[in-house]
Amino acid sequence: MNNAIxxxxxxxxxxxxxxxxxxxxxxxxxxxQDQELRDILERDASQTKHQIEHLQGLLSVRGENI
Structure with missing residues (x-):
């Protein structure tokens, strides 16, 4: 399935x-310096990595170059 431009x-x-x-x-x-804030940022980075992989998958399934 191809996306519109x-x-x-x-x-x-x-x-x-x-x-x-x-x-x-x-x-x-x-x-x-705050450990709680560091934990939040690390969780955010981990979730963002998964979201990036998902977006890349959406583009590659449709035959788009990333």
């Missing part, structure tokens, strides 16, 4: 946004 572009936009979120969470994890 606007759907593919939206998936790419979401993928770029989630990559930025992962970069920010990973960077901030190394800077924070």
């Amino acid at each position: 606007h759907e593919t572009l939206e998936l790419h936009e979401l993928l770029m946004f989630k990559n930025l979120c992962l970069t920010k969470s990973s960077t901030m994890t190394g800077l924070v």
Whole structure:
């Protein structure tokens, strides 16, 4: 099943946004002193990695280049 061009572009936009979120969470994890906040950031990074994999899967199933 092929996406319309606007759907593919939206998936790419979401993928770029989630990559930025992962970069920010990973960077901030190394800077924070509070253990509770560090745990939250680590969980966020883990969830974001799974979301990125899911978005990549959606694009590859449809034959789009990532």
